[in-house]
Amino acid sequence: MNTSMESTVVALKEFLDEDQVSVNQTVxxxxxxxxxxxxxxxxxxxxFPKTAADVSKIMNxxxxxxxxxxPFGRGxxxxxxVIPYENGITIDFSLMDxxxxxREKDLLVKVQPGVTRTQLNKELKKYGLFFSVDPGADATLGxxxxxxxxxxxxxxxxxxxxxxxxxEVVLADGTIIHTGNLAAKSxxxxxxxxxxVGSEGTLGCFTELTLKVYGIPEFTTAARxxxxxxKNAVEAVTSILQAGIPIARVELVDExxxxxxxxxxxxxxxxxxxxxxxxxxxxxxxxxxxxFTKEIMQxxxxxxxxxxxxxxARTKLWDARHNLAYxxxxxxxxxxxxxxxxxxxxxxxxDAVIFARKELDAIDLPGGILGHVGDGNFHALLMIDxxxxxxxxxxxxxxxxxxxYALERNGTCTGEHGVGVGxxxxxxxxxxxxxQVMEKIKLALDPNNILNPNKIVQIEKxxx
Amino acid sequence: MNTSMESTVVALKEFLDEDQVSVNQTVxxxxxxxxxxxxxxxxxxxxFPKTAADVSKIMNxxxxxxxxxxPFGRGxxxxxxVIPYENGITIDFSLMDxxxxxREKDLLVKVQPGVTRTQLNKELKKYGLFFSVDPGADATLGxxxxxxxxxxxxxxxxxxxxxxxxxEVVLADGTIIHTGNLAAKSxxxxxxxxxxVGSEGTLGCFTELTLKVYGIPEFTTAARxxxxxxKNAVEAVTSILQAGIPIARVELVDExxxxxxxxxxxxxxxxxxxxxxxxxxxxxxxxxxxxFTKEIMQxxxxxxxxxxxxxxARTKLWDARHNLAYxxxxxxxxxxxxxxxxxxxxxxxxDAVIFARKELDAIDLPGGILGHVGDGNFHALLMIDxxxxxxxxxxxxxxxxxxxYALERNGTCTGEHGVGVGxxxxxxxxxxxxxQVMEKIKLALDPNNILNPNKIVQIEKxxx
Numbered sequence: 043m044n045t046s047m048e049s050t051v052v053a054l055k056e057f058l059d060e061d062q063v064s065v066n067q068t069v070x071x072x073x074x075x076x077x078x079x080x081x082x083x084x085x086x087x088x089x090f091p092k093t094a095a096d097v098s099k100i101m102n103x104x105x106x107x108x109x110x111x112x113p114f115g116r117g118x119x120x121x122x123x124v125i126p127y128e129n130g131i132t133i134d135f136s137l138m139d140x141x142x143x144x145r146e147k148d149l150l151v152k153v154q155p156g157v158t159r160t161q162l163n164k165e166l167k168k169y170g171l172f173f174s175v176d177p178g179a180d181a182t183l184g185x186x187x188x189x190x191x192x193x194x195x196x197x198x199x200x201x202x203x204x205x206x207x208x209x210e211v212v213l214a215d216g217t218i219i220h221t222g223n224l225a226a227k228s229x230x231x232x233x234x235x236x237x238x239v240g241s242e243g244t245l246g247c248f249t250e251l252t253l254k255v256y257g258i259p260e261f262t263t264a265a266r267x268x269x270x271x272x273k274n275a276v277e278a279v280t281s282i283l284q285a286g287i288p289i290a291r292v293e294l295v296d297e298x299x300x301x302x303x304x305x306x307x308x309x310x311x312x313x314x315x316x317x318x319x320x321x322x323x324x325x326x327x328x329x330x331x332x333x334f335t336k337e338i339m340q341x342x343x344x345x346x347x348x349x350x351x352x353x354x355a356r357t358k359l360w361d362a363r364h365n366l367a368y369x370x371x372x373x374x375x376x377x378x379x380x381x382x383x384x385x386x387x388x389x390x391x392x393d394a395v396i397f398a399r400k401e402l403d404a405i406d407l408p409g410g411i412l413g414h415v416g417d418g419n420f421h422a423l424l425m426i427d428x429x430x431x432x433x434x435x436x437x438x439x440x441x442x443x444x445x446x447y448a449l450e451r452n453g454t455c456t457g458e459h460g461v462g463v464g465x466x467x468x469x470x471x472x473x474x475x476x477x478q479v480m481e482k483i484k485l486a487l488d489p490n491n492i493l494n495p496n497k498i499v500q501i502e503k504x505x506x
Numbered sequence: 507m508n509t510s511m512e513s514t515v516v517a518l519k520e521f522l523d524e525d526q527v528s529v530n531q532t533v534x535x536x537x538x539x540x541x542x543x544x545x546x547x548x549x550x551x552x553x554f555p556k557t558a559a560d561v562s563k564i565m566n567x568x569x570x571x572x573x574x575x576x577p578f579g580r581g582x583x584x585x586x587x588v589i590p591y592e593n594g595i596t597i598d599f600s601l602m603d604x605x606x607x608x609r610e611k612d613l614l615v616k617v618q619p620g621v622t623r624t625q626l627n628k629e630l631k632k633y634g635l636f637f638s639v640d641p642g643a644d645a646t647l648g649x650x651x652x653x654x655x656x657x658x659x660x661x662x663x664x665x666x667x668x669x670x671x672x673x674e675v676v677l678a679d680g681t682i683i684h685t686g687n688l689a690a691k692s693x694x695x696x697x698x699x700x701x702x703v704g705s706e707g708t709l710g711c712f713t714e715l716t717l718k719v720y721g722i723p724e725f726t727t728a729a730r731x732x733x734x735x736x737k738n739a740v741e742a743v744t745s746i747l748q749a750g751i752p753i754a755r756v757e758l759v760d761e762x763x764x765x766x767x768x769x770x771x772x773x774x775x776x777x778x779x780x781x782x783x784x785x786x787x788x789x790x791x792x793x794x795x796x797x798f799t800k801e802i803m804q805x806x807x808x809x810x811x812x813x814x815x816x817x818x819a820r821t822k823l824w825d826a827r828h829n830l831a832y833x834x835x836x837x838x839x840x841x842x843x844x845x846x847x848x849x850x851x852x853x854x855x856x857d858a859v860i861f862a863r864k865e866l867d868a869i870d871l872p873g874g875i876l877g878h879v880g881d882g883n884f885h886a887l888l889m890i891d892x893x894x895x896x897x898x899x900x901x902x903x904x905x906x907x908x909x910x911y912a913l914e915r916n917g918t919c920t921g922e923h924g925v926g927v928g929x930x931x932x933x934x935x936x937x938x939x940x941x942q943v944m945e946k947i948k949l950a951l952d953p954n955n956i957l958n959p960n961k962i963v964q965i966e967k968x969x970x
Contacts, residue, residue: 236700327791
């Protein structure tokens with residue numbers, strides 16, 4: 043540790059307890075990586091604040107000494123968001139993990155940033171409520187807001203940004219602001235909620251979140267539908283959406299992935315493009331929706347369709363989808379997973395998935411395709427040996443092809459995983475001159491570029 | 507016109523046709539006011555661009571000469587948004603009124619900013635689609651995006667910001683950017699869509715909008731429900747929302763307003779707090795929802811409930827609600843309407859409406875209360891003689907009391923009308939230090955403060 047970092051640690055210990063400031067090697071290593079294939083990098087020091095006031099003081103120290111700061115939830119990001127490539131201070135929010143208030147009548151909940159989504163849903167169940175956003179990992183809500191996470195329920199309930207009513211944010215200079223209020227809508231001032239959600243720790247640290255929650259639906263039905271081709275499956279979904287059927291979840295799993303799941307879970311599903319669906323609502327409405335859905339599916343050459351309403355059977359059916367990533371990881375010990383994440387206009391989705399499959403076959407690396415097809419978002423999961431530069435390069439080239447294909451069709455390089463470091467090289471191609479607007483905002487709010495520096499936007503390094 | 511404005515007009519005429527640049531007194535007067543009670547102020551010159559390139563060149567001229575610019579749709583704003591208090595150039599978008607593309611499969615439409623919402627819905631009907639946001643006026647979509655408009659369908663379909671997938675924006679220096687893409691979700695970069703929507707012309711001019719549209723629902727039912735008290739009516743709505751019944755519209759009309767409507771329309775509705783409701787969806791689901799809704803209403807002392815499914819009868823029933831503003835204006839010739847616009851957490855709504863009614867009775871000005879109760883947003887409509895300073899002062903004091911009541915309960919000073927000049931004095935109270943973040947963003951993107959200056963944020967006047 044250099045002298046400058048030593049004085050940082052001294053300054054931090056002036057207001058934090060001994061056990062809230064760690065320079066321990068193991069602790070630093072735990073905060074040096076995320077769940078991605080991106081290279082690790084150590085923070086100099088890890089701090090564990092308990093209050094917004096703590097965070098404010100930490101930011102004061104960092105800003106005065108121009109030390110980089112990375113906010114850290116659970117480290118489940120997939121594009122290197124929390125990896126401190128400039129070292130400095132990592133703020134771990136695990137001690138700020140309280141559910142502060144459930145406002146039943148307002149369908150709102152107030153939480154600290156370290157609360158995880160399963161922790162929240164366990165509490166909400168007591169009230170007959172649930173929180174909708176479900177990324178694969180049991181991420182913290184602070185982290186999910188920072189990356190604008192989404193998941194399988196987005197087609198009905200929206201992304202993380204749609205759930206955030208208010209954030210308490212500590213800015214680069216330690217100022218504490220609120221970005222919203224508790225009203226269901228507002229036309230007052232610039233939309234700071236939306237700006238801070240998805241800012242990946244580059245504009246401020248979240249110390250409190252007020253989130254929308256929903257009543258647990260009266261009735262839920264799950265389905266599995268098998269199609270001869272990806273095109274048929276995707277077009278069936280397009281027709282369902284155009285018909286205005288309020289589908290709660292719809293996931294595409296391609297034939298390779300079904301094979302992987304069968305091997306992992308001992309199921310014997312037909313290894314063909316398969317949709318996993320879920321509908322929720324009232325019983326009578328759902329029955330009518332299900333009948334209509336069946337008709338639409340048959341129009342698109344559906345070969346087999348299975349509905350389950352019973353809770354256990356539904357869970358079993360969806361297990362295949364949920365276990366997909368594990369099935370690949372388990373089947374390829376020693377390899378790391380790279381996941382592509384483009385989102386395209388729905389009308390372009392079928393062709394995009396077919397393109398991705400063809401390219402995936404061509405590079406001859408194990409992998410499959412999985413899509414949140416209601417949103418036009420799909421992932422290619424690739425198993426790679428990151429110590430093998432050739433494999434890594436092949437995977438990177440594949441990822442790039444998928445991204446450029448999406449951008450040419452007015453899509454986005456990342457539907458839900460975020461930019462981090464992995465998607466930074468596509469920001470100019472995607473945003474054009476709008477990227478300069480983002481840079482101006484970043485510099486206006488964080489002139490010393492200390493907040494998760496060089497994630498999303500690349501700012502010229504300051505002289506220190 | 508001073509010399510500086512003369513040279514501005516000369517510069518504008520270098521690339522705009524004779525009929526695209528007007529200094530005509532009548533044209534300037536048409537652009538000196540909106541539909542509110544706020545004082546008028548003349549622009550020096552009104553321009554009518556036909557393309558984004560025109561707008562870019564106009565902004566170049568304005569930025570070089572440091573002349574204020576106000577974008578103008580239809581002038582239907584309610585808080586003085588389009589009134590050019592600093593004079594300068596008003597950009598009227600009426601010549602940019604083309605529907606550019608209907609992407610049926612993507613449920614998207616691309617329009618120019620001067621297209622109005624009824625013009626769009628007329629076109630969409632051919633495709634079995636509709637655009638959901640319905641403010642009272644037949645506003646332009648550019649204007650609706652600029653103010654983050656909403657209306658009666660927000661409880662189900664969301665506000666204007668929720669519909670905007672992409673904007674083409676001309677910035678203060680003439681740069682043209684896109685704020686989004688055509689994918690249903692994205693985690694790439696800062697959320698510029700959200701930032702520009704609701705920026706009221708202070709950050710840029712919109713020259714193209716890509717908006718979400720919806721399939722026209724299979725089945726629609728309307729209802730009118732009469733309650734003994736406002737509290738009963740609002741609590742019935744809270745229970746319906748908590749039960750997860752997907753209500754498409756729910757409006758509260760108070761007893762005074764029902765009396766005004768009866769007088770205007772010749773109806774004989776009971777002059778008691780009344781809910782106007784609409785449900786849409788599939789027929790079987792709707793029937794179950796309607797039965798459940800009736801039960802809930804009865805639990806809250808509903809005295810009378812009338813359902814209509816036939817199109818004509820539904821329209822007739824909703825006429826009472828739609829004609830409300832006209833009923834007041836028609837009944838008070840020579841007076842102007844002031845409309846309050848707070849939004850509070852749903853749990854605070856009943857008390858807030860009761861408070862507003864009590865205060866309204868106390869000032870003894872004619873008026874009534876109307877609420878988008880599904881969102882916690884309500885309006886008090888007051889008829890005032892703006893030439894009478896005492897009446898105006900009474901109305902202003904009333905408005906302030908309502909605003910402060912809402913802010914104390916973590917609500918907002920404006921649910922849907924926007925800040926303009928009318929709500930600027932409450933921005934510090936509502937946003938606290940977050941207002942400085944807005945100021946920093948404004949200055950970073952418009953350093954000369956030429957874009958609708960001193961709306962939303964107050965920037966120190968530049969030396970010219």
